[in-house]
Amino acid sequence: MQVKNYIERKNLEKKLHLFKNTCHKNHLKITPQRVTIYKKLISSQEHPSATDIHRKIKNIFPDISLNTINTNLLAFNKIGLINVVEGSGDAKRFDVNLDPHHHFRCLDCNKIIDFYNKDFENIKIAEELIEEFTITDKKLHLEGICDRCKSGYAWFGEDVDNVNYGRSKKRR
Amino acid sequence: MQVKNYIERKNLEKKLHLFKNTCHKNHLKITPQRVTIYKKLISSQEHPSATDIHRKIKNIFPDISLNTINTNLLAFNKIGLINVVEGSGDAKRFDVNLDPHHHFRCLDCNKIIDFYNKDFENIKIAEELIEEFTITDKKLHLEGICDRCKSGYAWFGEDVDNVNYGRSKKRR
């Protein structure tokens, strides 16, 4: 466990370094709000929406506006720090995992789960398509019912963080 | 051309037959609005949103409400006549093509293009995934820039139909 924690800490440091570097290169200021939003993305396994992040981050910045979350998520997307997940017409959801990977979406609880598939990397895309279009991303997309929903458990998401750095009046 | 038109007409008849049958089986009444919405879906190549269909159909039913379009699209989806396309957080878009197929989405004009890939049907999905989840759909998803946008042409969508069956006051 010691070793695992060490690796995770190093990984987090590496990602934060990438974050700060990329912001710098793109003339985005490093603000506490931005760092916190990015950290929330890293620690989320569920491909959160802007509203999800807003809800969580309110424990830390009680007065942060949803607008700030939205603006920054779009800014992060623009500079390639995060991706927008292909959902199905509900709120935009974001993905901080930049490694080539694929998605399974549960039709019941709407959770999106990353998975990897080596076979897929070698799949042949028809010549006509490659010639006709410029393809920037290819993904496998699975839909169905996840393990939790199959077994009747509801999915309540990850625990929220209770640290509070806010300075203003309390919110319920 | 004669032969091609004949085949297309037969195809349309077949689809309308399927539509009426499926509605019947699921206790959905066959109304002129529903038939028109379904016909618009069949004749669309662009995976329209409810608003797209509403705009087009207003030429035929000037007083039809967006609510009617939305309700019926969701009803068609529920009984398996159409699918919701995996988009990226904007308005829901619908797909009347029930054959196994895949999507390419243009990041510029947002057009979604169907394509087929035989190789993909044989792709191996990891055992753990199949055991853990119930998979109901698997699709390949490509993103990039389409031929039109590459060449600098904007995409204006298909021509609208000018037949007007409306009985009420004129709209602009």
Place this chain on the structure above:
DNA sequence: TTGACAAACAGGATTCAATACTATATAGTA
């Protein structure tokens, strides 16, 4: 063909995501 009834319709109200706008606050730097 007609009449009764459940379902569908149009239209308005409401909710929620997302964007636009603006005055104030702050990160980065000279």
Place this chain on the structure above:
DNA sequence: TACTATATAGTATTGAATCCTGTTTGTCAA
């Protein structure tokens, strides 16, 4: 430390989607 361009919070606005209600209409049985 002070300046300036950018970010933030907060409010307004837009648009999709859902909810609700009174009226209309398709369907089925007489």
